[in-house]
Amino acid sequence: LQKNSSIKGTVKIAFVIGVNAQVSSVTVTPQQGANWSNTAKSCIAAVVRGINFPEPKGGGSAAFDKNFTFSAEAQTF
Numbered sequence: 001l002q003k004n005s006s007i008k009g010t011v012k013i014a015f016v017i018g019v020n021a022q023v024s025s026v027t028v029t030p031q032q033g034a035n036w037s038n039t040a041k042s043c044i045a046a047v048v049r050g051i052n053f054p055e056p057k058g059g060g061s062a063a064f065d066k067n068f069t070f071s072a073e074a075q076t077f
Helices: 038-049
Strands: 009-017 025-028 062-070
Touching: 009 038, 025 062
Parallel strands: none
Antiparallel strands: 009 025, 009 062
C-alpha cells in the first residue's frame, strides 16, 4: 500500500518455516474479487521471507496460511 495505494482486496498468504527459522516457501494467492499484479505478490512474499520467526519446536518445519485484507482506507502507519 505504501508503493501503490490502489491495491485492495484479500490475499491468502501461505508459507513454511523450515530449519534455522528460515521461510522456505511463500505463496500469495488473490482471493475472490482481488486483482493483484505479480509485482505486488512478489513484494508481499519478500516481506514474509524477511520476517524473523522462531524455529519450529522439535525441529522440522511448520506451515501456515492466513488471509489478509488490504485497503488504503484501513492503513495506519
